[in-house]
Every structure is written in C-alpha cells, then in structure tokens.
Amino acid sequence: MAIALITLAAGQGTRMMSDLPKVLHQIGRAPLLAHALASARSLEPARVIVVAGHGADQVGKAAVKIAPEAEIVLQEEQLGTGHAVAQALPALEGFEGRVIVLYGDTPFIAPETLAQMAASDAAVTVLGFETADPGRYGRLVTQGAMLERIVEFKDATDEERAITLCNSGVIACDAALLGALVTGLSNDNASGEYYLTDIVAAARARGLTAQVVTCDEAETLGINTRAELARAEAQFQARARAEALENGVTMVDPQTVYFALDTYLGSDVVIGPNVVFGPDVTVESGAQIEAFCHLEGCHISRGATVGPFARLRPGAELAEDVHIGNFVEVKNSVLAEGVKVGHLTYLGDADIGAHTNIGAGTVTCNYDGVMKHRTAIGAQAFIGSDTMLVAPVTVGDGALTGSGSVITEDVPADAIALGRAKQVNRNGLAGKLFSKLRAEKERMKKGS
Template sequence: MEIALITLAAGQGSRMKSDLPKVLHEIGRAPLLAHALASTRALEPARVIVVAGHGAEPVRKSVAKFAPDAEVVLQDAQLGTGHAVAQALPALAGFEGRVIVLYGDTPFIRPETLELMTQADADVVVLGFEAADPGRYGRLVTDGAALERIVEFKDATDDERAITLCNSGVISCDAAVLQDLVAGLSNDNAAQEYYLTDIVAGARAKGLSAQVVTCDEAETLGINTREELARAEAQFQARARAEALADGVTMIDPASVYFALDTYLGRDVVIGPNVVFGPEVTIESGARIEAFCHLEGCHISRGATVGPFARLRPGAELAEDVHIGNFVEVKNAVLAEGVKVGHLTYLGDAEIGEHTNIGAGTITCNYDGVFKHRTVIGANAFIGSDTMLVAPVTIGAGALTGSGSVITQDVPDAALALGRSKQVNREGLAAKLFSKLRAEKERMKKGS
C-alpha cells in the first residue's frame, strides 16, 4: 500500500514569542519541521504535502532544502486542524493509498511507530500514549481495542478525565475515507474551528472502525514554548549520543558533545570533549576529533585527526590520514592524503596535494574585498611558517616557501620561493636606542 503524508506546519506559535514560524525553530541545528519530515523518510512515501500558513515563504524554503520532493500548500486562514487537512487533500487527488497526518512541531515520532499505524487493521487509526501527567490532553475513550471517541479535556466528565490514554493528534486513514470524513466536519463549537479529531466520531457514525496505536510519551513531545524547545534539544542530544555509542563511536565525555540532525559518524571514530557538530558532517571510520573542535559542512576520511581547537567550515574535505592541529581553520578546501597542517593556520578556497606540510601561521589570502580566489598547492610541498599565499596562486609539487614569505606569483615544481625583505643588522644600534629611550622615560618621570 502506498503512503502519503500530510504535515501540518501553519501555526504561528504565539507562545514562542518569536517572529519565526514555530516549525522553523531548531533542535540539533535543524528546524523542527525537518525532524518531522526525517521521521517519515523510512516509509518511502509516494506523496508528501506540507500545509503552511504563518510565515509560509520561509517554511517553503525550508521544505525545499530538507524535503525537495514535498509539495507545499497554503492555509490562508487558520481555522483548525481539520481545515488544514482540507487544504492538502486536493493535492492528493487520485491517490488511493493511506494518508498519515502529523505535525511539524512534533519532532520525535519514530518511523517504527508510523509503520505500526499503517499496518493497523482499522479505517481510522489514532496515535495515543499513556501520559504520566495527562493534564489537559484530549482523552481516548476505548472499548477493548476499538476507539470510541476522542474527548477534549474541557468537555470530559470526571470519569473521562481519569483516563490516562491521551491523544497525540497523529492520524492514519485511507485517502478516500479521509476525504469523506473531512468533508463532513463542522465548526459548530466555541472556537468555530474544524477539528481533525472529530473524524473519529464521524467514522463511528458511518459504521467505520477506529483503533489506537500507542507509543512512548516522549515520542509525542510537541514544542510550544522556548522552555519546551530547550527540553527537546536535551532529549535530541541524549538520543543522538546513545545512538552514536551503540554504533561503535567512542566519546570521552558524551555529555559535552553536541550533534546535528544529520551528523554521520563511522565505527571506531573517537570524539574528545566539547566537540560541536553543525549540519552536514560526515566522519569516516577510524578518524579522531580532539577536544574543543567545531565542525560544519565537512567530510573527514578514515584515519584523519582533527584538533584540538580546530574549526572545519563548509566545503572542507579531508582525505585519509590528514592531520589538522590546534587553532587551524579550513573552509572550502580539499586536503589530499597525508597532508599535515599543525597549528595556527587558515586554509580557505584551496586545494592541497598529498603529503604536503603546511607550516604554522600560514594563510591563504583568498578574498580581495570583492571576489574569492583559489590557492593550489602540489604534492609533497613544504610551506614555511608564516607564509602568506595571495590567491590566485599555484605552488608546484615539491616546492618550498621560506618562512615569513608573501607569495604573490606562481611557484614552479621543486622551486624555492622567498618573498621577504633582506635582513639588515646594525652593530651596536640596539644599545644606543635603549639608552635614549630610558633617558626619555626618566625625563618624563621628573617632569610629572
């Protein structure tokens, strides 16, 4: 059976106190919406529809980045969850499979849970959870395995409020049945909104079956406030650390390591304390990241070592056995096998050949104030400490630059390049200068 997904992402999230749409607030360096969409990827959905409303344009851009095959539809007026689904259904015209409706601000529902919902033998399937503190959640009233109705807290009797099985809001339903049930929703309530949860009562009235699939309460965590966002970040990081350890990654101090949604670490990677992963980081097996490193948009190959106190920015590509030392920054640069960059260096917009050594304090001067330019260094070259490579410039294979040089022209293979003024020594001049300066200092003291 084919699966289609409708993700509701139209709400403003007024309790966030933000101009940013609620679903674009981040955990794990990715929007809440991206997490919700990622959880559905394993289902290989035939269609993905995102319903946007408040801040529709930035939501559309986020969907294009994280789920480029998804279609965004607009809910101009926020008239309830049922109304939001109604805006999405025309985009599913002709679809004959099952539809799952979920929420862009509920980032932790597991693919396995959604899979169970698609396998349940009922016309309407609702995801529920046993709440430690049911609070003001809607209650799921059941008769054995069958779901009879969903009761909102404000409408519940004392007996119904004693129920701990609560409604997550996530629903699975046959596409044709969903179309029919949503068309029959009414806004005859205090808020004058169309509630998707009312389709359960509609299904029962038509003699259709309804059932509950349950999950752990932690999966259903919705984000409505900054405090809940912070708790969600902590929950995400705890889960990411546990998964990394289970997959064969060593972390010296797991609690100080921070992951992004898409961080990928191979087996036997070693991570030191206080390492932060931004988006789009891949580290292959056997690499080592030392303490206090910040990595984003980079690829690190087997056997490479990075840090401590290093920063890899987008476009950094490290081949096998590359060494990046302390206080080194790499951006949009490809380092071939065995390259060594020990310390205090910036490599931007560069290509470094295999087994080249980059001395301390080297800078690729890649920006002229308007354009970026590229530096190319051949294999087995040696770049002396404190070399300024003024791009665009090419250093040949096996070439050598003298320490303190400013290199503005290409250097041939195996050549020595020196770009510094000749040193001049003046015998005895230092003593004369110091004597003069000290005398001036004494004069100033007496004058004061």
Template sequence: MAIALIVLAAGQGTRMNSDLPKVLHEVGAAPLVGHALAAGRALDPERVIVVAGHGAEQVTKAVAGLDPDAQTVLQEEQLGTGHAVAQALPALDGFEGRVIVLYGDTPFIRPETLEALAEARADVTVLGFEAEDPGRYGRLIADGSALERIVEFKDARDKERAISLCNSGVIACDAALLAELVAGLGNDNAAGEYYLTDIVAAARAKGLSAEVVTCDEAETLGINTRAELARAEALFQSRMRAEAMENGVTMVDPETVYFALDTYIGRDVVIGPNVVFGPGVTIESGARIEAFCHLTGCHISRGGTIGPFARLRPGAELAEDVHIGNFVEVKNAILGEGVKVGHLTYLGDAEIGEGTNIGAGTVTCNYDGVMKHRTVIGANAFIGSDTMLVAPVTIGDNALTGSGSVITEDVPSGAVAIERTKQVVKPGLAVKLFERLRAEKAKRMKKGS
C-alpha cells in the first residue's frame, strides 16, 4: 500500500523560550523535525508534507535541506491538530493510500513502530502507550486493541483520567477517509480547537473500525522545554552508543562519545574517549579514532587512523590506511591510499596522491580573502615540515619540498623545491641586543615609578 506522511511542525514552543522554532532545536546534531522525517522515510513514502507555522520560513528552509522531496505547507493560524492536517490535505490530492500523521517535536518513534501502523487493518489506527505518569496526556478509551474514542485531559472525567493508556497523537488512516473525517471536525471543547483525535469517535459513529497500536513510552517523548531537550539528547546518545557496540564497535569510554543522527560506523572500529561526531560521518570497518577528535561531513576508509586531537571537516575523503595525527585539520580534501599527515597541519581544498607524506606544520594556503583555491599533490611526494603551499599550486609525483619553504609555483614530478633566504650569522649581536633591551626596560620602569 502507498504511504504518505504528514508531519506537524507548526507549534511555537513557547516553553523553550527561544527565537528558534521548536522543531529546529537539535538532538544528535539534527533538528527535531529531521528525526521524524528520518523515521518516516523508512516506509518509503510516496509523499511527505510538513505543516509549518511559527518560523515557517526557517522550517521550510531546514526541511528542504533535510528532505528535498518533502513539501512544506503553511498553517497561518494554529487552531489545533485537526486544522493543521486540513492544511496538508490539498497536497495529497490524487493520492490513494494510507496517511500517517507524525509530530515534528517527537524524535524517537522507531521505523518498526511506523511499519506496524502502516500495516494495521482498521479504518483508523492510533499509536498509544502505557504511561508511567499519565499526567495531561489524552486518554485512549479502548477494549483491548479496539478503540472507542480519545478524550483530551482537559475534557476527561475523573474515571477517564485514571486510565494509563495514553494517546501519542500519531494516527494512520486512509487518505480519502482522513479528508472526510477532518472536514467534519468541530471545536466544541475546552480549548476551542479542532482536535485530530476526534476523528476516532467520528469514525466509530459511522460504523467504521478503530484500533490501538502500542509502543514503548520512550518512543513518544515530546520536547517542550530545554530540560526535556537535554533529556532527549542523553537518551539519544545512550541508544546510539548501545547500537554501535551491538554492531561491533569498540568504545574505550562510551559515555564520552557523541553521535549524530546519521553517523555510520562499521564493525571493528575502535573509538577513543571524548570523540564527537557531527552530521555526515561515515567510518568504514577497521578504522581507529583516537581521543579528542571532532569529525563532521567526512568519510574514513578501512584501516584509517585518526588523532588524537584531529579535526575532520566537511568534504574530507580519506582512502584506505590514511593516517591523520594530532592537531591536524582536513577540510574539502581527498587523501589517497596510505597518505600520512602526522601533526600540526592544515589541509584545505586539496588533493593528495597515494603514499605521500606531509610534514609537520604544513599549510595549504587556500584562501586569498575572496576566493578559495586548490592544492594538488601527486603520489609518493614528500612535503617537508613547515611548508606553505600557496594555492593554486601543483606538486608532482615523487617531488620533494624543503622544510620551511613557501611554494608559490608548480613543482614538476621528481623535482626538489626549496625556497629560503640565505641564513646570516652575526657573532655576539644577541648579547648586545638583550643588554640594550634590558636597559630600555629598566629606564621605562624607573620613569613609571
């Protein structure tokens, strides 16, 4: 059956006390709405519609970056979840299949749970959970898995508030039926809003079926405050660490390793303490990441060794058996097989051939204040320590640069390039200079007193 997703992301998030729309606050280096989109994408949906409201321009831009195929629609007035879904329905025109309504501030629903919703046979299916503390959640009035109605906390009687089976807000329904039921919603309730949850009672009144699919309460965790955001981050990291170790990753001190939503790590990778993964990191099997590294937007191939204290930035592509040592930064650079970059080096906008050794203190000078330029180094070259490579420049295969050189012109394959001024030695001059400076210092101190 074809699947479409509606992701509700229009709320202001007043309790976050922020200028940023709530769904754009991050967990695992990804906006909250990105987690909902990622979970939903596991169903291979035919259409994805995100309903934006507060900060709609920011949300639309973020969604486009997260999922270019998603469509964003505007809910100008926030009149309830039913009203929000109504704004999305025109974007489903012509769609025939099942619609799942998700929430942009609920990041932990698992793809397996959404699959269960997609496969449910009832006309309307609601995702519920047994709450340890039901609090102000809406209650599901059910007989087994058969659902009678949903009662919002504000409208519930004491007997209904004693029920622990609660509503997550996530609903699955046939597209045509959803449109029919939403069109009939009213707002005669304590909040004066159009509740999406009222479609359950409306469906039952038509003699249609409704049922509950349940999940663990942790999957339904919504984010409304900074404290809840922090708890969500801790929960996310705990899950990612456990999943990584289950998949064959070794972590010396798991509690100090931080993952992003899309981090991919192969088996038999070893990760040292205090390592941070930003978005877009892929590490192939058998690599080793030493302590205090920060990696974002990079690809490390099999057998790579990184760090300690290394920084890999977006566009860093490392072939097999590349070594990146301490205090090395790599950005938008391709390093061939077996390249060694030991320490204290910056490689930006560069291409480096296999087997090349980059000496300590080397810098690819890639920015002229206006534009970026590229450095190309061939295979099996040797770049001496403290070499400044002023891009655009090309160093050929098997070439060598002398330590302390500033290379501004291309170096042919097999050549040696040395750029230094002649060393001048003046015996005794250092002693005279220091005596003069000390005398000047003493004179200034006496004058100041």
C-alpha cells in the first residue's frame, strides 16, 4: 500500500525562548525535523508533506534540504492539530493509500514502529505508550483490543486521568477516510481547537475500527524547552554510541565522543577521547581518529589516521593510508593514497598526489581577498617545512620545495624550488645590538 506522510511543523515553540522555529533546533547536529523525517522516509513514502507556520520560509527550506521531494503547505493560524492536517489535505487530492501524521518536534520514533502503523489494518491506528507519570498527555480509552476514543487532559474526568496508556499524537489512517473525518471535526472543547485525536471517536461512531500500536515511552519524547532539548541530545548521543560499539567501533572513552545524525563509521574504526563528528562524515573500516579531533563534511578511507588535535572541514577527502597529524586543518582538499601531513599545516582547496610529504607549517594560501584558488601538488613530491604555496599554483610530481619558501610560480616535475631571501650574516652585530637595547631599557627604567 502506498504511504503518504504529513509532518506537523507549524508551532512557534514559545517555551524554547527563541526566534528560531522549534523544529529547527538541533540534536545530533541536525534539526529535530530531520530526525522525524529520517525515520519516516524509511517507509519509502510516495508523498511527503510538511505543514509549516511560524518561520514558514525557514522551515520550508530546511524541509526541502532534508527531503527534496517534500511539499510545503502553510498553516497561517494555529487552530489545532486537526486544523493543521486539514491544510495538508488538498495536497493529497487523488492519493490512494495510507497517511501517517507525524510531529516535527518528536525526533525519536523508530522506523520499526512506523512500519507497524503502516501495516495495521484498522481504519484508524494511534501510536500510544505506557507511562508511570502520564502528566498532561491525552489518554487512550480502550475497550478490549479496540480504541474507543482519545481524551485530552483538559477534557478528561478523574477516572480518565488515571489511565496510563497515553497518546503520542502519531496517527495512521486511509487517505480518503482521513479527509472525511477531519472535515467533520469540531472545536467545541476546553481549548477551542480542532483536535486530530477526535477522529478516533468519529471513526468509531461510524462503526469503523480503531487500534493502538504501542512503543517505548522514550520514542515519543517531544521537545518543548531547552532543558528537554538537552536531555534529547544526551539520549541521542547515548544511543549513537551504543550503536557504534555494537557495529564494531572501538571508542577509548565513549562518553566524550559526539556523533551527528548521519555519521557513518565502518567496523574496526578506532576513536580516541574527545572527538566530535559534525554532519556528513564517513569513516571507512580500519581508520583511526586520535583524541581531540573535529570532523565535518569529510570522507576518511581505510587505514587512514587523523590527529590528535586535527580538524577536517567540508570537502576533505582522505584516501587510503593518509596520515593527518596534530594541529593540521584540511578543507575542500583531496589527498591521494599515502599522503603524509604531520604537523601544524593548513591545506585548503588543494589536490595532493599519492605518497607526497607535506612538511610542518605548510600553508596553501588559497584566498586572495575576493576569490578562492586551488593548489595542485603531484605524486611523491616533498614540500619543505614552512612552505607558503600561493594559489593558484602547481607543484609537479617528484618536485621539492625548500623549507621557508614562498612558492608563487608553478614548479616543474622533479625540480627543486627555493623562494626565500638569501641569508646574510653580520659577525659581531648581535652583541652590539643587544648592548644597545639593554642600555635603552635601563634608561627608560630610570626615567620612569
């Protein structure tokens, strides 16, 4: 059966105390909305609709970046979840299949849970969870295996508030039926809002079936405050670390390693303490990341070593057996097999050939104040320590640059390039200079 997703992402999130729309706050270096959509897209939906409201332009751009197929609809007034779904219904005109309604601020619902909802043969299926502290959640009122209705906390009796089976808000329903039920919603309740949850009672009144799929309470965590965001980050990191260990990754001190939503690590990767993964990082099997590294937007191949104290920025591509040492930064550069960059170096917008050695203190001077330019270094070249490569510039295969050189012109293959001023020694001048300086210092002290 075809699946369509409606993700509700229109709320302002006033308790976040932020100008940023709530669903764009991040855990695992990705917006809450990205987490919700990542799980749902595992169902391979035919349609993805995001309902935006507060900060609609920002939310829409983020949603399309996450899911290029997403359609954005606007909820100009926030009149409840039922009203939000009603805004999405015109975009589903002609769709035949099952619709799952999700929430952009509920990031942890597992793909397996959503698959159960998609597979349910009930007319309406609700995702519920058992909790010892129901708080202000809506309650699921059941009779045997059937779900009778959902009661919001504000409208619940004392007996209903004693129920511990609670509503997550996630609902699955046939598209045509969903349209009919939502159209008939009323806002005659304590909040004056159109509750999507009322479609359960409406379906039962028609003699249709309604059921509950249950999940662990942790999956239903919604984010409304900065404190909840921090707890969600801790929950995400704990889960990511556990998955990495299960998948054959070694972490010297797991609690100090921080992952992004899309971090990919192969088996037998070794990670030292205090390593931070930003978005879009792939580390292949057998690579080693030493302590205090920060990685983002990079690809590290089998057998490569990085760090300690290294930074890989977006566009860094490391081939097999590349070595990146301490205090090295690489950005938008491709390093071929066996390249060695040991110490205190910046490589930006560069292409480095196989088995080339980059000496300590080397800098590719890639920015002229207006434009970025590339540096190309061939295979088996040797770049002497403290070489400044002023791009655009090319160093050929097997070439060598002398330490302390400023390279402003192309260097042919197998050539030696020296770009530094001639050294001049003035015998005895140092002593005279120091004596003069000490006398001047003493004079200044007496004068003060």
